[in-house]
Amino acid sequence: MRVLVYDTHSYDRDFLTAAAAGRHELTYTSAQLDANTAALANGFDAVCLFVNDRATAEVMAIFAAGGVRCIAQRSTGFNNLDVTAAAAHGIACYRVGYYSPHAVAEFAVGLLQTLNRRIHRAWSRTREFNFRLAGLLGRDLHGQTVGVIGTGKIGTIFARIMHGFGCPVLATDVVQQPELLALGVRYVPLDELLRASDIISMHVPLLPDTHHLLNATTLAKTRPGVTIINTSRGGLIDTASLVAAIESGHVGAVGLDVYEEEDGKFFRDLSDTVMHDDVLARLISFPNVLLTSHQAFFTQEAMTTIAETTIANLDDAAAGRASANLLGT
Numbered sequence: 001m002r003v004l005v006y007d008t009h010s011y012d013r014d015f016l017t018a019a020a021a022g023r024h025e026l027t028y029t030s031a032q033l034d035a036n037t038a039a040l041a042n043g044f045d046a047v048c049l050f051v052n053d054r055a056t057a058e059v060m061a062i063f064a065a066g067g068v069r070c071i072a073q074r075s076t077g078f079n080n081l082d083v084t085a086a087a088a089h090g091i092a093c094y095r096v097g098y099y100s101p102h103a104v105a106e107f108a109v110g111l112l113q114t115l116n117r118r119i120h121r122a123w124s125r126t127r128e129f130n131f132r133l134a135g136l137l138g139r140d141l142h143g144q145t146v147g148v149i150g151t152g153k154i155g156t157i158f159a160r161i162m163h164g165f166g167c168p169v170l171a172t173d174v175v176q177q178p179e180l181l182a183l184g185v186r187y188v189p190l191d192e193l194l195r196a197s198d199i200i201s202m203h204v205p206l207l208p209d210t211h212h213l214l215n216a217t218t219l220a221k222t223r224p225g226v227t228i229i230n231t232s233r234g235g236l237i238d239t240a241s242l243v244a245a246i247e248s249g250h251v252g253a254v255g256l257d258v259y260e261e262e263d264g265k266f267f268r269d270l271s272d273t274v275m276h277d278d279v280l281a282r283l284i285s286f287p288n289v290l291l292t293s294h295q296a297f298f299t300q301e302a303m304t305t306i307a308e309t310t311i312a313n314l315d316d317a318a319a320g321r322a323s324a325n326l327l328g329t
C-alpha cells in the first residue's frame, strides 16, 4: 500500500521502515494532521497517525475524496479518530491493540523514585559540582501505602512492582484482579484510597466519568504530603486545582507524563519560544514536580511492537483479512 505517515519523528521512521521491510511504500511527513494538511494524503491508499493527529469528520471527507481507504493508528488510544465518519466514508480504521504495559508501569515507578529521592535535583546539583545533601532528604518507599487507581494491564504491573518494594497496596477499579487479590492488594472505594494513600498513581483511561477525577474536592481528601503520579491521560486531573494544592503545600510531590493541554506542545521543541501556557510554566517551576512529555511508552520493546503491529494492520487491510485491531468489529 502507498502510505502517508503523519507527525513523523526520526524514531518513527526508523522503527516503521524496519518493520515494513519493503512491504509497503511509506512516505513520511512531519506535518500533523488537521483539515489543512489532510489533502497531503491525496493519492495515497492509507495514512498512519499518532495521538495528536486530528482525524475529524471534515478530514475523513477529504481523505475519502483523495482515495484514502485505510487509517493505521500507531497507538492504542484512538480518541483522535472520528470512527463514525470514517465508517460512513468506507475508511477502515486500525489501532495497536496491545503493546508493552511494562514500559508505562516502569516509567511511573521511575517518576516516583526520582521525586521521592530528589534524583532530579541531585543530577543538576552534581553537574555544578555542588555535592551538598541538604534538601535531598527522601523517604523509604518500604512501608508507605500506595493507592493504584485503575488496575488494568498497566496498573496491575505497577501494583505488583510496588508490592515488591514492601508497600501496602490499595486499589480502586470496577474489576478486581485475582492476581492482585492473591498478593494482598485491598480493593477499596475511591474515597478510602484517597484518604489512606501516601502515594497515588493513576492508571484509568480518560472517559467522561474519569475526567477531572482528581479535582479540588478529591484532592482535599488526600493525605497531606501525598505524592501523585499520572502516566495515563492529562484530563484525569484538574490541573488548576493541582497547582493550588501544590502551592498550599498539601500535595508533596507530583510526577506527570501527561498534561491536559499537551496537544501542540508535547513532542515538539519549544525551547526557542516564549511559553504562553502559564499553568504548564508554573508546574515546571515547582521543585517537587517532575514533568515529562508523554514518553512513558517510549522503549525499544514498545516501539518495536507498535511498528510491527501497525505494519501487520496494513498487511491485513491490503489482503482484506479480519483483524482484532480493526475498530468497530
Ligand code: NAD
Pocket (backbone or CB within 6 Å): 076, 077, 101, 104, 149, 150, 151, 152, 153, 154, 155, 172, 173, 174, 175, 203, 204, 205, 206, 207, 209, 210, 231, 232, 233, 257, 258, 294, 295, 296, 297, 298
Ligand atoms: P486497561 O484498559 O488495561 O486498564 C484500565 C483499567 O481502568 C481497567 O481495569 C478498567 O476497569 C479501569 N477503569 C475504567 N474506568 C474506571 C473507573 N471509572 N473507575 C475505576 N476503574 C476504571 O488500560 P491500560 O493498558 O492499563 O492503560 C491505562 C491508561 O494508560 C490508558 O487508558 C492510557 O490513557 C494510558 N497510557 C499512557 C501511555 C503513556 O505513554 N503515558 C501509554 C499507554 C497508555
